[in-house]
Amino acid sequence: xxxxxxxxxxxxxxxxxxxxxxxxxxxxxxxxxxxxxxxxxxxxxxxxxxxxxxxxxxxxxxxxxxxxxxxxxxxxxxxxxxxxxxxxxxxxxxxxxxxxxxxxxxxxxxxxxxxxxxxxxxxxxxxxxxxxxxxxxxxxxxxxxxxxxxxxxxxxxxxxxxxxxxxxxxxxxxxxxxxxxxxxxxxxxxxxxxxxxxxxxxxxxxxxxxxxxxxxxxxxxxxxxxxxxxxxxxxxxxxxxxxxxxxxxxxxxxxxxxxxxxxxxxxxxxxxxxxxxxxxxxxxxxxxxxxxxxxxxxxxxxxxxxxxxxxxxxxxxxxxxxxxxxxxxxxxxxxxxxxxxxxxxxxxxxxxxxxxxxxxxxxxxxxxxxxxxxxxxxxxxxxxxxxxxxxxxxxxxxxxxxxxxxxxxxxxxxxxxxxxxxxxxxxxxxxxxxxx
Numbered sequence: 401x402x403x404x405x406x407x408x409x410x411x412x413x414x415x416x417x418x419x420x421x422x423x424x425x426x427x428x429x430x431x432x433x434x435x436x437x438x439x440x441x442x443x444x445x446x447x448x449x450x451x452x453x454x455x456x457x458x459x460x461x462x463x464x465x466x467x468x469x470x471x472x473x474x475x476x477x478x479x480x481x482x483x484x485x486x487x488x489x490x491x492x493x494x495x496x497x498x499x500x501x502x503x504x505x506x507x508x509x510x511x512x513x514x515x516x517x518x519x520x521x522x523x524x525x526x527x528x529x530x531x532x533x534x535x536x537x538x539x540x541x542x543x544x545x546x547x548x549x550x551x552x553x554x555x556x557x558x559x560x561x562x563x564x565x566x567x568x569x570x571x572x573x574x575x576x577x578x579x580x581x582x583x584x585x586x587x588x589x590x591x592x593x594x595x596x597x598x599x600x601x602x603x604x605x606x607x608x609x610x611x612x613x614x615x616x617x618x619x620x621x622x623x624x625x626x627x628x629x630x631x632x633x634x635x636x637x638x639x640x641x642x643x644x645x646x647x648x649x650x651x652x653x654x655x656x657x658x659x660x661x662x663x664x665x666x667x668x669x670x671x672x673x674x675x676x677x678x679x680x681x682x683x684x685x686x687x688x689x690x691x692x693x694x695x696x697x698x699x700x701x702x703x704x705x706x707x708x709x710x711x712x713x714x715x716x717x718x719x720x721x722x723x724x725x726x727x728x729x730x731x732x733x734x735x736x737x738x739x740x741x742x743x744x745x746x747x748x749x750x751x752x753x754x755x756x757x758x759x760x761x762x763x764x765x766x767x768x769x770x771x772x773x774x775x776x777x778x779x780x781x782x783x784x785x786x787x788x789x790x791x792x793x794x795x796x797x798x799x800x801x802x803x804x805x806x807x808x809x810x811x812x813x814x815x816x817x818x819x820x821x822x823x824x825x826x827x828x829x830x831x832x833x834x835x836x
Contacts, residue, residue, distance in 0.1 A: 434803040436791040437767040439592070439741055440655060441628075442715070446707040447653045450699070454690050468689035475677035476669065477504025481688035484695040485661065492626065492701065495639050497663065503672040504683040505660035508622050508648040512586075513545050514675040515618055515644060515662070519583035521548030529583030530777070531618075534606065535571045537744070537774035537788070539592045539620065552777025553582070561733075565724070567746065568736045569596050573605065578613040584644075585610050588620035590631055590739030593774050593790035595716075597738040600636050611642050616668075618644045623740040628652040629704035630712050631739040641665045649687045651741070652704065659687025712741060712794070719743060719793035722801050726808040741794040744771075746787055751814050753786040760810055766803045 459465050476482065482499035489495040505511040520531045533542075533554035542552070555576060557569035569591075578585060585606065590597045598606075603619070610617040623630040625637045628651040639645050647661040660683075662672055676683055694700040716737050723734060723743070735744035750757070754770035761768055771788030772780055780786070791807075793800050 432765065434766045434799050434806070435795055436800065436803040436807075437769045438792060439651075440792075440794065441651050441653055441741065442711065442794040444653065444707055444711050447703055450694070450703060451653055451690060454693055457693060458689055464689070468685050471685075472682045473504075473685045473688070474673070475682055476673040477502070477676075477683045478685055478688035478692070481692050481695065484692060485663075488695055488698060488701075489639070489663070492698070493637055493639075495663075497639070500666050501663055501669060503662045503664075503669045503676070504688065505662060505672065505676065506680060506683055507650065507658040508620070508646050508660040509541050510679075511646050511660040511662050511672070512542060512618075512620070514672055515584070515646070515668075516542070516545050516551060516586075517547050518668075518671060519616065520546060520551035521583075523583070528581060530581050532578060532582045532585045533777055534576050534585060534587060535569060535591065535596070535598075536776070536778050537569075537591075537593055537771065537785075538586075538776065539588050540769065540773045542586070543773065543776040550777065554775065554777035556778070556782065562736060565733050566736045567733050569594060571598070571602060571606075576609070578609055578615065582613065582615055584616045584618055586618040586620065588622070589635070590623045592620075592623065592740055593742050593769070593771070594735040594744040595737040595740045595742055596735065597631055597633050597635055600634075600638075603638055607638065607640070607643060614642075616642050616644050616664075618646065620646050622646065622648045623651050627700050627704040628708045629701075630709060630741065632709070632713050632716070633738050639663055644668060649691055652691070652700065652708070654687050654690065657687030657690065658684050659691070715793045715797070715800075716743070718797060719791075719800050719804065722804045726805050727811075730808065730811055732811075741792050742790050743793060745789050745791065746784070747789075747811065748787060750787050750811075754789050755786070757789065757810065761807060764806055764810065766806045768803075768807070 458468065473479070479499065481504070482502045485502050486497050486499050489497055505514070516531050520529045523529050528548070530553045531551050533552060535557050536554035538554065546552070555572055558572045560568045560570060562568060587598065587606065589603065606617055619638060621637070625631055625635050627647070630651060637645070645663040647663070649657055649659040662669065691700065694703070720734060720737065720743070723732070723745070731748050733746040733748065735746070737743055754772055758768060758770040769790040771790060772785045774790070775785045778785070791803070
């Protein structure tokens, strides 16, 4: 079989394909696997009940169900849903938007596919443009999206060591430069994989820098405010003309509906709509149909604030407690969890790579995600890239606890405890903002 350059790029093994293959097998084929790797949201009873009610309402409203599954929406997405979203953001946050500023996509992954290739790669003059990631590690799904070679440039974070075996990444604004070869800047908030949440001041500073450089700031809000609102610190939503906000219904509880949301200036939305028409004719309409009444009533905000956020915050608290219990005596650090569904673990001076640890754990029936996949646009010779893993705490507590226990056992089998007992190798909270 002879493939084009495009075909060969798509068929090669990638981090996101490995992740989704593992996730699909764990959730649908071999349910005995302890799935600590994927980003599938938990089944939250209060949310599941409301979604079931919404579906029942849809089924009982004349031909609403038949139209949802039997009629194409416009390439921009369901018009009524777009209008409801625009009204929600105008009323709640004062955003100056209409339905013309919003488009739906087949999940946020396809949104980044079109946006990244819209702003990166060869421009009209043949110059190569990049997507700048001001803070790596970043979302695993970004890495293989570019159609025109390596489209990313990323910066190493500053690492602040905290108490209780915590640390936190920070953007190094002193070194951050948005050069002429940058087509757009992208940041996830909360950050996937680490759960890091940039402060309002830091986001405002990025907005100012991108305005000065005349490039858009793409904010990946898949886990963020105002829905699904999996943020454990105070954070305000942002939008203005040079900001492109990407949202999703997946982490609200509808991953199977594949509904991404892009909020942007009108020319960007027009381009996304054209992409939808060419690639898939129109976006999936089921997400808009099921969530439509929740958006119109504002109930989507209430559910996110009162049920989704506290649910994951409690799951996170338990998982951190189990890590401290089972990892006692090991050289481990946890990125301060401020949101999303994940814990980012750093095994400093680990005697094997995170990829090798992934293979060993998979053989024991535990799935995590090796950290080196989360550093697109960066030289992977940095040892830190190979000392980290991402694990989710969204699954059943007994699954998470057993998985953490087995990770600890595997690390101990490497005789890792001898490294942990060398106090000189342990960074302390006094080493704030240590640059790695």
